[in-house]
Amino acid sequence: MQGVAAALAYRGRTASIGFAHGPFVRVDAETSGDRIAGSLVEEALALRKAIDTASGQIAELAAIAGGEAAQILEFQVALLEDEDLIEEILAAISEGDAADVAWRSTLDAQIADYNSAEDEYLKARSSDLADLRDRVMTILRGGGARALAIPSGAVVCADDLPPSRFLEIDWSGGGGLALLRGSPTSHVAMLARARGIPMVVQLGAVPELGATALLDGEGATLELDPNAEQLRLFERRRDIHRKSRASARAILRRPTALWRGERIRLLINIQHVDDLAHADAQYADGIGLMRTEFLLTGRGGLPDEEAQFAAYDAVLRWAGQRPVTIRTFDAGGDKPVPGFTIDGEANPFLGVRGLRLCLARPEIFTVQLRALARAAVRGNLKVMFPMVTSADELEAGRKLFADTVQRLQAEGIAAMLPELGIMVEVPAAALAVNSFKAAFFSIGSNDLAQYVLACDRSNGALAPLMDPLHPAVLELIARTAEHGRRAGISVSLCGDMASDSRCLPALLNCGLRELSVTTSALAQIKQTIDRLSSGGNLG
Amino acid sequence: MLDKADGQIFSGNVQLVHAVGMHARPAVKLTKLAKKFQAQISVRVEGAAEWINAKSVAKIMAMRAAHGSTIEIKASGSDAEAAVAALVKLIETDFPDEVS
Numbered sequence: 001m002q003g004v005a006a007a008l009a010y011r012g013r014t015a016s017i018g019f020a021h022g023p024f025v026r027v028d029a030e031t032s033g034d035r036i037a038g039s040l041v042e043e044a045l046a047l048r049k050a051i052d053t054a055s056g057q058i059a060e061l062a063a064i065a066g067g068e069a070a071q072i073l074e075f076q077v078a079l080l081e082d083e084d085l086i087e088e089i090l091a092a093i094s095e096g097d098a099a100d101v102a103w104r105s106t107l108d109a110q111i112a113d114y115n116s117a118e119d120e121y122l123k124a125r126s127s128d129l130a131d132l133r134d135r136v137m138t139i140l141r142g143g144g145a146r147a148l149a150i151p152s153g154a155v156v157c158a159d160d161l162p163p164s165r166f167l168e169i170d171w172s173g174g175g176g177l178a179l180l181r182g183s184p185t186s187h188v189a190m191l192a193r194a195r196g197i198p199m200v201v202q203l204g205a206v207p208e209l210g211a212t213a214l215l216d217g218e219g220a221t222l223e224l225d226p227n228a229e230q231l232r233l234f235e236r237r238r239d240i241h242r243k244s245r246a247s248a249r250a251i252l253r254r255p256t257a258l259w260r261g262e263r264i265r266l267l268i269n270i271q272h273v274d275d276l277a278h279a280d281a282q283y284a285d286g287i288g289l290m291r292t293e294f295l296l297t298g299r300g301g302l303p304d305e306e307a308q309f310a311a312y313d314a315v316l317r318w319a320g321q322r323p324v325t326i327r328t329f330d331a332g333g334d335k336p337v338p339g340f341t342i343d344g345e346a347n348p349f350l351g352v353r354g355l356r357l358c359l360a361r362p363e364i365f366t367v368q369l370r371a372l373a374r375a376a377v378r379g380n381l382k383v384m385f386p387m388v389t390s391a392d393e394l395e396a397g398r399k400l401f402a403d404t405v406q407r408l409q410a411e412g413i414a415a416m417l418p419e420l421g422i423m424v425e426v427p428a429a430a431l432a433v434n435s436f437k438a439a440f441f442s443i444g445s446n447d448l449a450q451y452v453l454a455c456d457r458s459n460g461a462l463a464p465l466m467d468p469l470h471p472a473v474l475e476l477i478a479r480t481a482e483h484g485r486r487a488g489i490s491v492s493l494c495g496d497m498a499s500d501s502r503c504l505p506a507l508l509n510c511g512l513r514e515l516s517v518t519t520s521a522l523a524q525i526k527q528t529i530d531r532l533s534s535g536g537n538l539g
Numbered sequence: 540m541l542d543k544a545d546g547q548i549f550s551g552n553v554q555l556v557h558a559v560g561m562h563a564r565p566a567v568k569l570t571k572l573a574k575k576f577q578a579q580i581s582v583r584v585e586g587a588a589e590w591i592n593a594k595s596v597a598k599i600m601a602m603r604a605a606h607g608s609t610i611e612i613k614a615s616g617s618d619a620e621a622a623v624a625a626l627v628k629l630i631e632t633d634f635p636d637e638v639s
């Protein structure tokens with residue numbers, strides 16, 4: 001990591017791997033003034049006409065896009081053809097609203113409804129609705145078929161970008177997408193991955209101006225107006241990436257990854273059954289981390305047992321015999337949840353988070369444990385607790401879980417206690433790992449590094465110090481792996497390090513034989529293991 | 540809403556087996572199929588107060604039918620019987636991609 005000038009480098013999260021070097025273009029949603037309303041008939045006609053125009057534009061995009069993108073667009077077309085929805089808007093027009101006002105308020109209500117859903121999937125659809133809303137608004141306000149003037153190969157930077165805007169941009173000359181907000185699970189991210197366009201999200205604040213940008217989809221960095229050294233390092237990373245990409249796909253299909261004759265199990269990190277739609281997911285040895293916090297952010301905050309059971313069960317059914325490790329709610333820290341986490345903690349990363357919070361709120365935790373105990377009989381389920389400091393916490397969690405199973409069985413409901421493990425992310429847990437009676441350990445290297453290095457991981461100013469390859473971090477990983485090896489307990493690592501091929505030699509040398517990676521990194525990690533195994537290096 | 544419908548009312552029940560419930564893809568398929576029929580078709584999650592127009596994708600999505608829930612269908616009109624049968628089949632076969 002040394003050598004990267006901190007001057008104008010920004011770190012986000014990877015949404016799509018790859019590299020882009022090109023002109024920096026800021027794209028922001030411009031809002032023109034309101035439309036001047038005509039007569040009721042004129043407004044109704046304007047709406048119908050705008051809807052027709054929008055349908056035509058979307059159909060055109062769908063024809064070019066194909067696959068996943070076409071399905072997103074098909075949903076938008078279906079909404080435009082929904083007479084019940086149109087009736088509602090026409091009713092508002094007949095009460096005196098201008099076409100654009102009526103359209104927007106109806107769509108906004110729908111978007112709010114989707115956003116309030118407990119279901120992450122439905123929430124993700126709200127950006128498709130917002131996209132549709134803006135498209136028709138632009139037409140109604142006379143914007144017409146305004147094409148984005150974006151030079152070929154540009155690094156496009158926006159707050160967030162709707163799928164249809166993404167599809168309007170000509171990516172045939174390459175380029176990349178840098179979003180200040182956005183999410184790796186959004187539709188735009190799926191589109192970017194499908195097109196092989198590098199994309200980094202959650203960059204936070206980035207200056208409005210810049211001439212040239214380097215976007216590294218693997219390191220999740222954006223560098224503006226780079227100096228010669230930055231450019232040289234970037235090009236080196238890009239060349240390595242290009243060489244490896246072509247052969248990676250072929251290696252993915254091989255049944256197992258071997259390193260010096262030992263099998264390396266490669267699992268994937270997900271947060272929703274939808275993440276398994278990724279084409280590479282089928283090649284994983286299982287699911288090493290299913291996050292569950294997203295279940296908490298719906299209306300009323302807390303999902304019921306049935307909703308949770310359905311979410312877990314869907315993943316177990318996909319996995320079949322393969323193991324699925326579900327992590328109990330890891331809220332708190334940088335993931336506040338209204339009605340659950342504690343407000344106003346002076347230092348939330350060192351506060352009541354993870355298992356600490358769950359044990360403090362048994363009425364919420366028990367609902368999750370009930371759903372997990374029921375899911376356990378449906379597949380190869382393992383459950384792990386996050387943010388564990390002492391063995392007593394694990395035992396308190398185990399007791400609550402065992403009591404929950406007993407109660408379910410007494411109610412005549414099929415349930416069992418799954419294998420119980422812990423995340424190793426608090427340095428104390430790593431140092432005293434032999435004090436835990438856990439069935440498995442999973443190293444959360446992001447938090448482990450932040451606590452060992454005393455660097456807030458969300459603070460970009462500390463990025464150069466925040467090095468997961470620091471000897472102190474590796475020492476703790478090696479100790480945990482060594483304990484597992486001696487005690488015959490499986491140890492895996494599910495942090496960002498596992499998905500970073502530059503970290504792979506160190507992790508294998510630490511004794512790790514099980515890694516859980518982001519699905520989009522699976523091919524590359526498998527290939528890197530293969531290369532390291534045959535005596536090669538990373539280049 | 541079906542009180543004044545001419546002729547007989549046909550109905551059916553079917554369990555939603557789709558892994559993530561009634562989401563965008565299934566909802567689009569269901570409304571597209573429903574629109575192929577003249578009949579007035581309504582659906583609801585079993586026991587829900589309100590019947591929903593099976594031809595409105597926005598309303599089908601808003602119904603938020605979860606995986607494993609039972610969908611009730613009723614239809615009236617000239618091709619109501621065929622409409623109910625077709626929709627039941629679509630849902631119970633987990634919204635297959637039609638060969639077209």
